[in-house]
Amino acid sequence: MVDDSGDSHSILENDAVGSPRENTIDDEAFPTLENQRNIITQLVNENQENAKEGDSVYIIPQFWYANFFDPQTIDPTQLGPIDTALICRDYRNFILVEYDKCPYISIPEPVFVKLVNWYGLANDSQPVSTHLVYDENHNLITEYNQCVFRVHHLVESDQDRRHGGGLNKRVSYFAISRLCTVKQLSIKILDTFFERESDLDVSKAKFKIWFVKYSEQVGSNSILNSSFKLDPLQFMELPLHRRITPLLFHHTLKEVDILTGDFVVELRQYNKNYHWLSNYFMYNQLTPSSGITGLYNLGNTCYMNSALQCLVHIPELRDYFLYNCFEDEINCNNPLGYQGYVARAFSGLVQNLFGCKTLSSGSTLTPAYSPTGFKSTIGHFNSMFSGYMQQDSQEFITFLLDGLHEDLNRIVDKPYIEKPSLSPEDDSNDFNVIKRLAEDTWKLHLQRNDSVITDLFVGLYESTLQCPECNNVSITFDPYNDLTLPLPVNTVWHCKVKVFPQNSPPCVLEVEMGKSSTYQNLKEYVAKYANIEPRNLYGCEIFSHQFYNNYESPESNSQFLPIQELISESDDVIFYEIVASQNDTIVPILNSRIEEGFKNPRLFGVPFFIVLSPEERVNPGAIRYKLEKYFSHLSGGFVEFPSLSEMENHSLPTLPLLREKYPEYTFDEYQEFLKYAVKEDIGTIDTHFKIKTIEETTTENEDDPNQQILPDNANQLPRFWTPYSPINVNRAKDISESLNPVVRDIYDYPSLLQAAKGPTMDDNGSNEQKDKVSDLQTEPTTAQDSDIDLENAQEEQQDENSVDSEPNEATTQNTNDNNDNQIIPLVNSQTFIVCEWSESAIQEVFSEDKLINWEKPAELKNTQLEVERQKRQQEEEKKITLHDCLKLFSKREVLGMNDSWYCPSCKEHRQATKQIQLWDTPDVLLIHLKRFENLRSFSDKIDEVVHFPITGLDMSPYLVNKGDPRGTIYDLVAVDNHYGGLGGGHYTAYAKNVDDSKWYYFDDSRVTETTPERGIASSAYLLFYVRRTADGKCGTHELQELIQKSRKNYDDRIRQMYDRQRMLFESNKTDSEEIADIEEDSSKIEQPREEDTPDGRVDSGDSGDSSEANGSTSSHENSVSARSADYSVRSLEVGRLQPRESLDENENNMSRRKLRILNKTYNEPSIAHSPASSVSSDGTDSISAALSQAKSGNDNILRSPTKD
Structure with a gap:
């Protein structure tokens, strides 16, 4: 026996904390290090000779003690103070660090006192004391492992647990030596209890302390591990109950074999409870929950709450977890599972919603439950649900069902299997062949997947693919646990696109397609109505008079985005007809204008493309001819362009000025150039527009994948590309700069004619052309006047500098006599043309009186569109039913290019015809209405109302296998609703x-009665149907037997609990609870109101409580007090313990006062008068038996590991 009330600090001097004594102290006060070692050695030897059980020892770091005796340590200052913080994590509860991390050793108390007086304790360090005890071999060892106990509070109803009170779930614990007495243990229990329940009204209160010993039944999932507060039902389900009585107070824990376990404290307060809660079920009955319980919203967890309410109201799934059927089926070795945590969390949720409740008279069932623990478990295994962001209810259900399936999978070792399919010789039209394939698929599936989820939720669907070329048919079967149905709503994408034919005016086509259509579908649609080959159509988006998006680029989003995401209604989309051969070059064309008052040109109009052959690439006249021809179409029929007005082929005699200027030339090599010469005296060939070129550089295109420049490939069609935007048109160079003199004069023959006439003078005698140029050069410009920003201006200056420093090809040719007559290509695969227009030319060519031009294209009539709109309008007037969705689910569809199927017969990918049909349906049919269109870059919600049956849903018309003996009629049991949008x-x-056959509306914690018809709304998202059967049960025969067996065990457990309650009551009832005393004293107390008593019954009273209120005790309690006056205490102040008269002059601390209260509680028949004072679930292992063994010398002490 040890005195646990002393303070370890009392053995130390006041200056024991700090560094070693300084050398100024004399040798007698601070001996030399050698003398210290001799003193310590002598003390250790003396204590070893006289050591006995119960001696105090102190624990210090081993390395400090070893350094103290190390001969190499010659200066005491090398040692420093003793730092116990290195070895102790929790001084109060005696929790040491792992020995391997920092070894420690125990020393006798006199040795510790000497060392601390010499060297002191380090800052934040405290003495760590324990005792010597005998082990099972009767050897004295240090008690490094003290007894650790947990403390719980028995309450009538743990409301904090239902509200997710995290702090109240935390279990309190303490450590104490096995040599302490039961009296000291009781004080420690009450100390720990009152620290936790400091706000309790403990005046005129009584206490009981119950000991619960660990057993195999108290596993890692016991309520003792997770909750401080226990309700009466949880208390009664604990395996071993023993009550601490005053008779045991003078025995040590070692003697009574209380070495580990839990203590449950119950408190009875006057006018608050009339009976001990440990006898709760003697006066109250368990109340089955109706299941009409809401779930608190923990923060955007409505998606989880609605899904859980739907699942827990499926009768078979509820019963499976309510009656603990899952316990024998948990598969902790499944690598795909979660070691049973998900299954146990869901079971805990079900039991809290539907399990029996400890409901007494005057109280009501809690209207809502907080699923904090369940969400924490789900969030731990899936980060998507760990936070408090809004999630999708269907995704949550998918994860939960998959998690439950893997946790409860009955298959421990999953075999490797191959998915069966039809062999080439099988007849796909033979139903028996298909049925055999379905049965084989299901059997193989069950070899790897077999759980309660498989029993209830999983069915098979048949997938059929047919090759359009060879008609090869592939049939496979796949399991499903939720049926996702598309909604037959017209999700139409609408847009007007322009079409630029190569040889006719532009037109516009109104297009309507499905939102999920692809760009290729759009191109085929336009080609059909424009009567153009799809391979000759090239699509681009135009923005700010330049190419913005090249849909033909391999890097374009058009390769994978649906049309709705790729093109919006306001986008300017043009499809160009471009017919080109292998050696041709496709040249992008842009247009610029110089507005009056501005110096720099800016883009205008619509860009397009021309195709040039290798011969035309070197011929400026041919290039101009093609441009003017295209502009003729774009302008609505303007034909007065110079190249178009002279259709005859010119020869040298028709162009006399060339012969005069170049008499030595034969012009044989210039015949192709002469064909496009203009002989009219129009002043200059650039009358309407100048042709300028810009060579695209690869650097500019690297950041824009849609405009990426790819190398030419001679084996393919000419490359279609668009220039990088934005475009700085100031970089454009006049095409004439790249011409040799002869070609330039042929091309611009009108200028040669003008030069022969001499300069043109106006009436004032000035040169008109010079004046215009002079005006432009001297006119000031501002940032607003210019079409380019400062960055473009810098680029322009750099380009000018580069031109000056690095002469271009044309300049080089003009300065090199040997290359003067060389003919070079004017454009290449990276060149685009800018046509620079004058303002007057624009007004002339693109006049507003034209009915059709590039701004007002002709409308291409789409007759089929009107028919489709009328048909769609008629369909919109019809209401959508669930049957419409089921029909649409099994509709045949042609796979897209990106989803093509590899045909094993053709050995190629084909756009096969695909059809999915239901082979059979599970007992619980979960229907997911696909309201969210999950496209690649955004999603939308369909808010149409789907009308679905409440009862009698017949699935037979939609099943391939119509001979299901289980039946095909389903009844609705739950609806999961979503309001709002996806964001x-x-x-x-x-x-x-199922208990009252009524429907309820669950809105988080709010629950109201309703009718199922209210669920038929645009908010219905998930539908839960259950198969209608003759006996009203679902699932396999084995599952029904398991539920029935578990329910019987559950009922037996309840009956056993009532039996244990009666035994506990008989063996531990107080005098106030004895019926004879109740009847005798019933006339002396005030009768409680009927509504204040359990189950509406009038309690006959409790004489003990009544007498306590009058300041006296009952006769039974007085008898104990008279025999043992040391244990009598009257009352306890609320929130604070006031000192009272002491029966022992040293008994003046808080623990002693609590102990006196405890003794008052136990003023009842002792163990001597009640041999069966401890009751356990198995009726054995009582404290009395342990005490008898202790008296006979048969000690039972846990081994304590020795570290020293």
Whole structure:
């Protein structure tokens, strides 16, 4: 026996904390290090000779003690103070660090006192004391492992647990020596209890302390591990109950074999409870929950709450977890599972919603439950649900069902299997062949997947693919646990696109297609109505008079985005007809204008393309001819362009000025150039527009994948490309700069004619052309006047500098006599043309009186569009039914280019015809209405109302296998609703309660009665149907037997609990609870109101409580007090313990006062008068038996590991 009330600090001097004594102290006060070692050695030897059980020892770091005796340590200052913080994590509860991390050793108390007086304790360090004890071999060892106990509070109803009170769930614990007495243990229990329940009204209160010993039944999932507060049902389900009585107070824990376990404290307060809660079920009955319980929203968890309400109201799934059927089926070795945590969390949720409740008279069932623990478990295994962001209810259900399946999978070792399919010789039209394939698929599936989820939720669907070329048919079967149905709504994408034919005016086509259509579908649609080959159509988006998006680029989003995401209604999309051969070059054309008052040109009009052959690439006249021809179409029929007005082929005699200027030339090599010469005296060939070129550089295109410049490939069609935007048109160079003199004069023959006439003078005698140029050069410009920004201006200056420093090809040719007559290509695969227009030319060519031009294209009539719109309008007037969705689900569809199927017969990918049909349906049919269109870059919600049956849903018309003996009629049991859009919204649920067959609306914690018809709304998202059977049960025969067996065990457990309650009551009832005393004293107390007593019954009273209120005790309690006056205490102040008269002059601390209260509680028959004072679930292992063994010398002490 040890005195645990002393303070370890009392053995130390006041200056024991700090560094060693300084050398100024004399040798007698601070001996030399050698003398210290001798003193310590002598003390250790003396204590070893006289050591006995119960001696105090102190624990210090081993390395400090070893350094103290190390001969190499010659200066005491080398040692420093003793730092116990290195070895102790929790001084109060005696929790040491792992020995391997920092070894420690125990020393006798006199040795510790000497060392601390010499060297002191380090800052934040405290003495760490324990005792010597005998082990099972009767050897004295240090008690490094003290007894650790947990403390719980028995309460009538743990409301904090239902509200997710995290702090109240935390279990309190303490450590104490096995040599302490039961009296000291009781004080420690009450100390720990009152620290936790400091706000309790403990005046005129009584206490009981119950000991619960660990057993195999108290596993890692016991309520003792997770909750401080226990309700009466949880208390009664604990395996071993023993009550601490005053008779045991003078025994040590070692003697009574209380070495590890839990203590449950119950408190009875006057006018608050009339009976001890440990006898709760003697006066109250368990109340089955109706299941009409809401779930608190923990923060955007409505998606989880609605899904859970739907699932828990499926009768078979509820019963499976309510009656603990899952316990024997948990598969902790499944690598795909979660070691049973998900299954146990869901079971805990079900039991809190539907399990029996400890409901007494005057109280009501809690209207809502907080699923904090369940969400924490789900979030731990799936980060998507760990935070408090809004999530999709269907995704949550998918994860939960998959998690439950893997946790409860009955298959421990999954075999490797191959998915069966039809062999080439099988007849796909033979139903028996298909049925055999379905049965084989299901059997193989069950070899790897077999759980309660498989029993209830999983069915098979048949997938059929047919090759359009060879008609090869592939049939496979796949399992499903939720049926996702598309909604037959017209999700139409609408847009007007322009079409630029190569040899006719532009036109516009109105297009309507499905939102999920592809760019290739759009191109084929336009080609069909424009009567153009799809391979000759090239699509681009135009923005700010330049190419913005090249849909033909391999890097374009058009390769994978649906049309709705690729092109919006306001986009300017043009399809160009471009017919080109292998050696041709496709040249992008842009247009610029110099507005009056501005110096720099800016883009205008619509860009397009021309195709040039290798011969035309070197011929400026041919290039101009093609441009003017295209402009003729774009302008609505303007034909007065110079090249177009002279259709005859010119020869040298028709162009006399060339012969005069170049008499030595034969012009044989210039015949192709002469064909496009203009002989009219129009002043200059650039009358309407100048042709300028810009060579695209690869650097500019690296950042824009849609405009990426790819190398030419001679084996393919000419490369279609668009220049990088934005475009700085100031970089454009006049095409004439790249011409040799002869070609330039042929091309611009009108200028040669003008030069022969001499300069043209106006009436004032000035040169008109010079004046215009002079005006432009001297006119000031500002940032607003210019079409380019400062960055473009810098680029322009750099380009000018580069031109000056690095002469271009044309300049080089003009300065090199040997190359003067060389003919070079004017454009290449990276060149685009800019046509620079004058303002007057624009007004002339693109006059507003034209009915059709590039701004007002002709409308291409789409007759089929009107028919489709009328048909769609008629369909919109019809209401959508669930049957429409089921029909659409099994509709044949042609796979897209990106989803093509590899045909094993053709050995190529084909756009096969695909059809999915239901082979059979599970007992619980979960239907997911696909309201969210999950496209690649955004999603939308369909808010149409789908009308679905409440009862009698017949699935037979939609099943391939119509001979299911289980039946095909389903009844609705729950609806998961979603309000709002994808970015935000709210989830609720409708569910049918199987107990009263009524429907309820669950909106988080709010629950109201309703009708199922209210669920037929645009908010219905998930539908839960259950198969209608003759016996009203679902699932396999084995599952039904398992539920029935578990339910019987559950009922037996309840009956056993009542039996244990009666035994506990009989063996531990107080005098106030004895019926004889109740009847005798019933006339002396005030009768409680009927509504204040359990189950509406009038309690006959409790004489003990009544007498306590009058300041006296009952006769039974007085008898104990008279025999043992040391244990009598009257009352306890609320929130604070006031000192009272002491029966022992040294008994003046808080623990002693609490102990006196404890003794008052136990003024009842002792163990001597009640041999069966401890009751356990198995009726054995009582404290009395342990005490008898202790008296006979048969000690039972846990081994304590020795570290020294």
